[in-house]
Amino acid sequence: MLDFAADLVTQNDSFVAKVDQMERSVDNAMNQWKGAGAAAASEKAMAHKLHGNHLATTIVDVADKYNIYGASLGDTRTSLLKILDVEMKDSGMTVDDDGTVHAPQVPADSGQRYSATKPLTQQMLDGQASGYESRIKNLLTQFGDGETAAAKAITADLQTLGDYEKKPDGAPIRSNVQDILDGKTSLPTDPKQLHDLWGTLTPAEKDALYEKDQYLGNRDGLPAVDRDHYNREKLDDEITRAQNGDPAVKDKLADLKAIQATLDKNPDAMLMLMDTQSGKMTHAAVAVGNPDTAANVSVHAPGLNTTVKDSLKGMVDEAANVKALAQDRLSKLPDGDSKKDQKEVPIAWIGSDLPQGNVWPPSKWDSSTLGGAVDVVDDKMAKDGAPKLASFYDGVRASHEDSSMHLTAVGHSYGSLMTGLAVQQDGHQAVDDLLVYGSPGLDLPDKKTWHPGVTLPDVENLHVPDGHRFEMTGSDDAVAKLPAFGENPKTLPGFTHLETGPHTTLDGVNRDGAYGHPDYPRNGDNGQLRTSGWNIATIVAGLPTEAVQK
Structure with a gap:
């Protein structure tokens, strides 16, 4: 034998x-x-x-x-x-x-x-x-x-x-799957229902569904390993077609190569989203590890001027740095602490179109930047992306092995607006923590009942409880000063305001401050995450008492 x-x-x-x-x-x-x-x-x-x-x-x-x-x-x-x-x-x-x-x-x-x-x-x-x-x-x-x-x-x-x-x-192929292939029925759109059905399918049935819909890996609720598998199959196919001049994807070759290069550099990465067709931009989401098996998962939505070809690699590098610090802090917990051996997996999510162009200050607007300027002071793109982001959160929950997973929604810049709108969506599961930074506002409605003549944004509409909403705003962040989408979270009650200036953190590292709009998740001049990066790492790890408050 x-x-x-x-x-x-x-x-x-x-x-x-x-x-x-x-x-x-x-x-x-x-x-x-x-x-x-x-x-x-x-x-x-x-x-x-x-x-x-x-x-x-x-x-x-x-x-x-x-x-x-x-x-x-x-x-x-x-x-x-x-x-x-x-x-x-x-x-x-x-x-x-x-x-x-x-x-x-x-x-x-x-x-x-x-x-x-x-x-x-x-x-x-x-x-x-x-x-x-x-x-x-x-x-x-x-x-x-x-x-x-x-x-x-x-x-x-x-x-x-x-x-x-x-x-x-x-x-x-069994009859219920054949009906989907024949167009008589459809796969569930609810991530939990899809995940439950997916667990009953054979490998051959899964592949048959992929042949019918080669963007199958983008469906929220599929296990991360299957999303990664089918999205990589589609990535290989689209790179080949783009290189051979297929008009549907030839203009997306730089994006596709950027995705491939990011995956090659990060062997433990998982391709959770790969889409060249649904928007003007290419969309992608990369998890630094397997989110289905991590106790702490965070979804990071970027903002202004983010593209897959120019930004995905940097976002994943920044996410990997945050992950390393988060897991280091978890490992330093006392023996016997249930969180000591937990893992944190961040997901860099570019799942919707975003404003592009040199839009600040307004005095520099011209014919080449006007389109981006209009986009960045309009919440249409954010409103279009918010349902997708909310569904992605639901998918992460549905495919996770343990319902007690700690999920953090993280948004930067225009992505904080999209994140704020996503957690306000009705009919979706709530996230555990919300962290926004460099935010131009969250499009919050006013409270219906308040003192006469006084308006106050309704932070409860975010569906995240008190003590679990966090924000950071750098002193020189021009985008955070835009008034287009309501008050900046730094002025809102119900948010914990975190430090962005220089600080010596609990690990003894003298960390640089974050001042301008791009600085928050980036390393400082000393090669270490800034104070803002420390705060991101502690929040996504579920260790808010270690974050530096203002």
């Missing part, structure tokens, strides 16, 4: 190499072949790759079964042979095929010298035989049970292989 498993793995590796070679050959052909036929061939090649991958996975499963059960049966066999060939050697005992052990008979003695001890000697030999027999029969039963379990497990995997033989395009 073990030799067969090793040979099967070798043959499977050869098969996988052929599938990869096929994919490369098709990609190379696309360099010269254009048009509808080329697109159809590319799609067919992707389908073959997906089916080939699942076929290879099934073969690996078969090999694993042979390895697991072969090793287990081998251990049982070794134990049997040890009894027979070592312990019972030269004992004169014999063993039947069913494990019955026969002790030798003490020979009759013609004299009277041993007559008194003969019964006792025979009793001792019979007792030894009985002990051997019990052990041998137990091991034979164990071996038989192992063979039965192995046969059942291997037969199930062979049935899957048989299904591929009967239906070369893949394993059978």
Whole structure:
């Protein structure tokens, strides 16, 4: 069994190499072949790759079964042979095929010298035989049970292989999934319902759904590993098509390459969102680690002038620095503290179009910057992005392994406006903490009941409780001075106001201050996160008492 498993793995590796070679050959052909036929061939090649991958996975499963059960049966066999060939050697005992052990008979003695001890000697030999027999029969039963379990497990995997033989395009699809593929029904839009359905699907059914909707990985509620898998598949496809001049994506090549470069630099990153079609900009979200298994997850929404090609790498680098500091602070907690071994995973989210252009100060507005200036003083983009961001929060919750996860919504600049609008959305699960910085306002409605002639923004509309709303505003932050979207959170009651100036934090580091609009998440001149970065790390780690308050 073990030799067969090793040979099967070798043959499977050869098969996988052929599938990869096929994919490369098709990609190379696309360099010269254009048009509808080329697109159809590319799609067919992707389908073959997906089916080939699942076929290879099934073969690996078969090999694993042979390895697991072969090793287990081998251990049982070794134990049997040890009894027979070592312990019972030269004992004169014999063993039947069913494990019955026969002790030798003490020979009759013609004299009277041993007559008194003969019964006792025979009793001792019979007792030894009985002990051997019990052990041998137990091991034979164990071996038989192992063979039965192995046969059942291997037969199930062979049935899957048989299904591929009967239906070369893949394993059978159940009727409820086929109805989705045929357009009779749709996948749930509610992240929790989608996650529950997804857990019932086979790999072949998941791939069939991906073939129908190659942006499947963007659906909120899918497990992070599956979002990452399908989004990477689509990323590879779009890079190839963009390089070959496909008009749908050729102008997005720089964005796509920026996503790929970011993933290559961060081996533990997960691609939670990859979308070149729904907006004017390319959208992407990258998690620094697996958010489904982290006790603390934070979603970071950026603002003005953010693009995937120019900003994603920097955002992920900044998020990685915050993660490192957050986990360091968690590790410093006293032994026995339940948070000591927790992980924090930040997600850099560029999931909606954002204003672009040199929009400050207004005296510099001209024909090249007017569009961005109009966008940045208008909340339309923020309102368009807020439902997407709220749904993303719900998806993170739905796919997480533990409902007690601590989720922080973080927004910078125009992204703080979008974040503020996202947490105000009705019908969504609330986040645990809200942190905004460099904010031009949160578009809060006024309280309906207040003193006559006095208006006050309704911070309760954020659906985040007192003690869990935080803000930072640098002294020279020009964007935070824009009055377009209500009062800056630095003036609002119900927010904890955090320090942005220089400060020596609890770890003994003298941290630089954050003054201008871009400074908050960036390292200072000493190569360390600024005071604002320390505050971000402590809030997303669920350690607000370590944050530096004003």
